């Protein structure tokens with residue numbers, strides 16, 4: 473167990489203590505807790521929230537496509553899979569030997585308990601609306617803007633940080649003891665865990681300049697619906713998930729074997745921008761439709777390297793709330809009352825409270 477701070481200085485001059493990290497490798501669950509960053513208001517709509525671009529058209533040469541995929545796998549440190557893919561592909565010997573050399577140069581990360589955890593909430597798209605809202609203080613204290621987040625990603629990448637899922641860090645052995653799992657990276661690369669709490673697009677945020685929800689677009693990409701101050705609807709990259717997806721597509725070496733981040737879900741306003749809570753919204757055709765839509769998005773996200781954790785159903789306080797209320801909260805989040813979700817193994821503790829006591 474250990475904790476350490478991590479400060480980010482963006483190229484744009486954004487400087488902040490991004491998060492303080494405590495990771496507890498506990499029997500049966502990996503708990504991550506965090507203290508959110510502070511942010512400075514910007515007084516204009518963030519121009520760096522851009523629509524998603526059109527994907528490149530697929531190549532018609534199958535060998536070329538296989539080689540490109542092998543390069544992408546090797547860039548994301550999945551050397552074995554890359555080599556297996558190239559086996560039997562004529563003329564790929566030199567590509568295989570390049571990948572084998574990269575594999576030989578990779579070193580085991582020495583101490584998984586020192587892996588940093590960086591945490592965000594949903595990003596502010598329209599700073600003008602966010603900082604004019606009754607919740608402006610909270611947004612200023614706990615949220616980052618799209619522009620700040622993009623600067624952080626560039627900075628993390630420049631420093632050699634690589635996304636890794638918590639599940640990659642350790643596993644229980646047969647005695648129930650958490651043991652570290654090996655992570656092999658080239659010299660100069662450092663794994664880190666990214667988590668995003670809530671991503672509920674809560675009802676109170678609806679007109680405050682945030683995205684509305686996550687959706688799967690016709691190209692199969694997970695993007696956001698966003699409504700601007702004039703009521704105009706947009707679809708594109710307006711929050712952490714699609715921005716990270718795009719960044720990893722451009723920089724496969726920012727992700728360890730395709731890992732992305734972990735979403736800490738609550739339930740009381742539904743999930744991912746869909747009002748899925750039967751308890752809150754009733755067992756109606758509308759709720760069931762919302763559950764189906766959210767499930768489609770979550771399935772696409774899981775397939776693309778994202779993971780889900782519990783952030784408690786009602787955003788409760790794990791330090792001061794009674795055991796009875798913790799039990800009740802866990803029941804509200806159980807699959808029976810929130811059927812789109814299997815019970816998660818990880819906990820992203822609300823309100824930065826991680827003390828096992």
Ligand SMILES: [Zn+2]
Pocket residue numbers: 669670783787822823
């Ligand atoms: Zn939270």
